[in-house]
Amino acid sequence: MASAISVQLDERLQRFIKQLQKRKRVSPGEAAIDLLQTGYFERVRQLHRQYLAGEITLRRMAKELGLEYRQLYALLEDLKLPVA
Amino acid sequence: MLVVDHILKCCRLSIPIEVKRETVDSGLLFGYQDAKELEMRINRGSIAVLDSESRDIELEPVLTSIGLENVDRTVIHACIRMPKQTKLVTDDHRLFVCAIRLGSSPIFLVDLVVLLAAKRLIKAALAAEILHTIQPRYTRGFVELSVKRLEGVI
Numbered sequence: 001m002a003s004a005i006s007v008q009l010d011e012r013l014q015r016f017i018k019q020l021q022k023r024k025r026v027s028p029g030e031a032a033i034d035l036l037q038t039g040y041f042e043r044v045r046q047l048h049r050q051y052l053a054g055e056i057t058l059r060r061m062a063k064e065l066g067l068e069y070r071q072l073y074a075l076l077e078d079l080k081l082p083v084a
Numbered sequence: 085m086l087v088v089d090h091i092l093k094c095c096r097l098s099i100p101i102e103v104k105r106e107t108v109d110s111g112l113l114f115g116y117q118d119a120k121e122l123e124m125r126i127n128r129g130s131i132a133v134l135d136s137e138s139r140d141i142e143l144e145p146v147l148t149s150i151g152l153e154n155v156d157r158t159v160i161h162a163c164i165r166m167p168k169q170t171k172l173v174t175d176d177h178r179l180f181v182c183a184i185r186l187g188s189s190p191i192f193l194v195d196l197v198v199l200l201a202a203k204r205l206i207k208a209a210l211a212a213e214i215l216h217t218i219q220p221r222y223t224r225g226f227v228e229l230s231v232k233r234l235e236g237v238i
Contacts, residue, residue, distance in 0.1 A: 052223070054177035059153035063212060069106040069155070070116060082174040082223040 041079070048081050058083070086121055087214055088131075091196070094205035098132040098166075101157045134162055143186075150182060163188045171196065175222075193218065194230040201234055208234060 009017065015034075020031035046059045056064075062072040076083060086123040091097065092199045099107075108126065111119025121237050124176055125131045147157045163172045164186055172190040193201065194215060201211035211234055219227045232238045 005122065044177050045091060052177070053182060056151060057156050057178045059156050060151060063153060068110045068114070070111040070119065073112060074114075074116070077221075080220075082226070083221050084177065084226055 044075065044079065045081075048076070052082070052084075086118070087193075087218060088122075088125070090206055090210060090214060091200070092125070092130050094200060096132070097130070098157045098162075100132050100155075100162045101136055102155045104133050106155055112213070137165070140164075147182070147205075151178065152182060156182075160186065160188075192226075194222065194227050195233075198230045198233045205209045 009032075011078055017028055017031045017035065020026070020034060021028055024031065024034065026034070044065065047056065047064055050056045051058055051061050058072065060067045065072065065075075067075065073083075075081075088097070104126065108119050112123065122131065126164050136158070139157070139238055143161070143164075144157065147160055152160065156176075159172065159174075159179065160182060163170065163183060168189075170189070172179075172188055173193055173196055174180055174183070175192055176191055180190045180192070197206075197214050198213045200206045201208045206214075212231065215227055216233065217232055229238075
């Protein structure tokens, strides 16, 4: 389910989004979503590395991502990230 | 047939009610097919669900400070109350190490499969098939070690 939020961007982010818009020929909203998704998946991978290193449990990873435990399993499957 | 069905033929499987909530109940809400399959096995009594019990008040804060989440802690508490021969099946390294440090016997799923084959509770060919099926879930080399053990190479 999609939802809309309004955020204030600092100048650097505004410039970056404009650059993304130009490069990818997309709307400002699409460029912002692209940026958010890149950040999100980077965070997933970062937490996953911590999980594989035994620094956090899988349940902590789910909590950090705001997911239910079972949803995290599905996400790992989608991204082909191993559980051990 | 799920992997768990092969294990259920020779093992008694119990899960704390909190684990049922996060895998089965929550899984059903999100429409995952395996949650439905697990619910069927729980309903027919193949998988036992353990009621919530009181927690060791000395251990609880230690488990929290070591970074275990609520259900992780429940699993550990349940585990240390079980008979000595009970094994905690988990692929979670932090939980695994914590269980070992508390004198429990955790085991990775892939090694449980090898153990069952070694005890001749399942056939080696079936064990190899199970390992092959679950291999995509693991990092490179993780399952290969179990395969080599199964083959008796190491």
